[in-house]
Amino acid sequence: MIDDERCEGHGRCYSIAGDLFEPDEIGNGVVRRDGTVPAGREREAELAVENCPEQAISLVED
Amino acid sequence: MGRHEPVVDWATDFDHTDDAYVADPFTIWNELRNSCPIARTDRYQGAWLPTRHEDIAAIAYDTDRFTSRSVVMSEFRAPVEMAPQGIAPPISSDPPYHKGARRVLLPAFAPQAVDKLEASTRAYCHQLVGALRVEAGDGGVVDAAVGYAQHIPVRVIANMLGLPETDGERFRGFVNHVLEGVDKPMEERALGMMDLFEYLQVQIDDHLANPRDDLISYLLAAELDGSQLDPFQVARTVALLLIAGIDTTWSAIGASLWHLAGNPADRQRLVAEPDLLPTAMEEFLRAYAPVTMARLVREDMDYSGCPMKANDFVLLPFPAANRDPKAFDRADEVIIDREVNRHAAFGLGIHRCAGSHLARMELRVALEVWLAEFPEFELADPAAVRWSAGQVRGPRLLPVRIG
Ligand code: HEM
Numbered sequence: 001m002i003d004d005e006r007c008e009g010h011g012r013c014y015s016i017a018g019d020l021f022e023p024d025e026i027g028n029g030v031v032r033r034d035g036t037v038p039a040g041r042e043r044e045a046e047l048a049v050e051n052c053p054e055q056a057i058s059l060v061e062d
Numbered sequence: 063m064g065r066h067e068p069v070v071d072w073a074t075d076f077d078h079t080d081d082a083y084v085a086d087p088f089t090i091w092n093e094l095r096n097s098c099p100i101a102r103t104d105r106y107q108g109a110w111l112p113t114r115h116e117d118i119a120a121i122a123y124d125t126d127r128f129t130s131r132s133v134v135m136s137e138f139r140a141p142v143e144m145a146p147q148g149i150a151p152p153i154s155s156d157p158p159y160h161k162g163a164r165r166v167l168l169p170a171f172a173p174q175a176v177d178k179l180e181a182s183t184r185a186y187c188h189q190l191v192g193a194l195r196v197e198a199g200d201g202g203v204v205d206a207a208v209g210y211a212q213h214i215p216v217r218v219i220a221n222m223l224g225l226p227e228t229d230g231e232r233f234r235g236f237v238n239h240v241l242e243g244v245d246k247p248m249e250e251r252a253l254g255m256m257d258l259f260e261y262l263q264v265q266i267d268d269h270l271a272n273p274r275d276d277l278i279s280y281l282l283a284a285e286l287d288g289s290q291l292d293p294f295q296v297a298r299t300v301a302l303l304l305i306a307g308i309d310t311t312w313s314a315i316g317a318s319l320w321h322l323a324g325n326p327a328d329r330q331r332l333v334a335e336p337d338l339l340p341t342a343m344e345e346f347l348r349a350y351a352p353v354t355m356a357r358l359v360r361e362d363m364d365y366s367g368c369p370m371k372a373n374d375f376v377l378l379p380f381p382a383a384n385r386d387p388k389a390f391d392r393a394d395e396v397i398i399d400r401e402v403n404r405h406a407a408f409g410l411g412i413h414r415c416a417g418s419h420l421a422r423m424e425l426r427v428a429l430e431v432w433l434a435e436f437p438e439f440e441l442a443d444p445a446a447v448r449w450s451a452g453q454v455r456g457p458r459l460l461p462v463r464i465g
């Protein structure tokens with residue numbers, strides 16, 4: 001999930017993992033669909049987390 | 063530089079326009095980080111220089127105690143009455159005014175809007191490399207900063223705003239005055255700003271009379287807090303976009319080409335693996351981040367043991383944050399396939415560069431076109447490379463020999 005309070009629209013998430021995130025109309029990151037990371041995409045999701053300059057993204061286990 | 067005495071002690075008397083800082087700020091930051099992480103100077107009527115990622119980030123986030131009223135450090139400070147808008151919103155604005163002023167700009171610079179400019183940017187880059195190829199002949203020397211990097215952001219922003227393409231030289235002159243003239247006398251700097259506003263007034267009047275599909279017309283029609291922006295506000299915002307968008311992107315393209323000219327292994331790898339470019343580009347942005355911002359201290363306070371006074375400047379060297387070994391592994395090495403790269407080249411917090419998606423597109427296209435046309439190139443004369451002084455750092459002369 002993305003913390004809207006912290007996201008400032010750097011866009012690293014949707015550049016790295018375009019299947020998991022997309023930009024809204026002002027360039028802030030939005031999680032696609034229901035936010036479940038499809039099997040095989042874990043690494044991309046982790047990279048998005050690790051590259052967000054504002055540390056706005058977190059992965060939630062379920 | 064001339065106007066200032068050379069620096070002897072960086073911890074107590076730093077000066078970012080000193081020749082040593084211009085030539086190699088990295089060593090200075092590394093030494094300060096280990097000895098005196100927030101340096102001080104009495105120059106510029108008092109200023110501070112944090113060098114650790116953690117302090118730079120904390121100050122960028124702390125918009126209560128540090129104001130953006132003046133973001134370019136010089137002898138001049140914007141008067142308190144200018145707050146909360148400041149001289150050039152949103153960069154000079156503080157909350158809560160900042161949010162609306164920024165919101166007006168963001169849709170025009172969102173990734174979806176930037177995508178539409180890619181084809182024309184690419185065509186223009188092709189035109190530039192074509193001209194350089196002719197100028198150089200085979201094995202000749204061209205200047206990658208003067209003949210290539212500097213033209214790209216000027217053309218892109220002129221097209222976006224709806225300013226005549228042929229005025230490129232003029233805006234570059236204005237921008238240079240604001241960003242590189244910080245050690246010039248105040249009167250001279252003020253005159254430069256007046257020239258810029260006179261020029262913009264004419265352009266805006268023309269847009270008011272003949273609205274068209276460009277960013278100036280969009281801004282003239284835009285609403286902030288329920289009322290339309292007045293033409294003078296639009297002029298200030300356009301001035302900001304020229305100042306913020308040109309030297310910065312020029313520097314990023316130039317520094318990346320400088321790196322590739324001097325590091326043949328990285329150059330060959332990018333030619334062979336063009337898909338690596340987006341990752342490599344982030345590494346160039348980290349390692350050679352062009353932009354240092356500034357803040358003013360709002361009120362007297364003790365910050366991390368530093369006795370800061372109201373109106374002291376604080377430089378925010380995002381490039382130093384990007385070289386902090388506590389925040390990045392092997393911080394001083396350029397690793398073009400670095401996967402984890404949470405760099406701060408575009409700032410942190412509410413003032414995150416509004417033009418970052420545009421800048422990234424320009425940088426990527428500029429490098430793609432250059433590498434496709436000139437897969438072989440090297441520094442023609444390393445001693446002839448000149449880096450800019452002030453808060454935007456990039457090569458201003460970059461002679462390369464193309465193969
Ligand atoms: C590689 C090129 C660029 C770099 C490194 C860069 C860097 C930065 C940085 C570090 C900030 C933060 C300012 C602060 O914290 O006070 C900033 C703000 C800004 N930049 Fe850029 N910039 C670049 C290109 C551009 C371009 C192309 C434009 C638009 C044409 C632009 C427009 C802006 C604006 C409007 C702001 C103010 C945002 C705000 O205050 O909310 N920049 N830039």
Ligand code: SF4
Pocket residue numbers: 002006007008009010011012013014027028029051052053054055056057
């Ligand atoms: S990388 Fe972080 S700050 Fe940037 S858009 Fe994604 S969540 Fe927002």
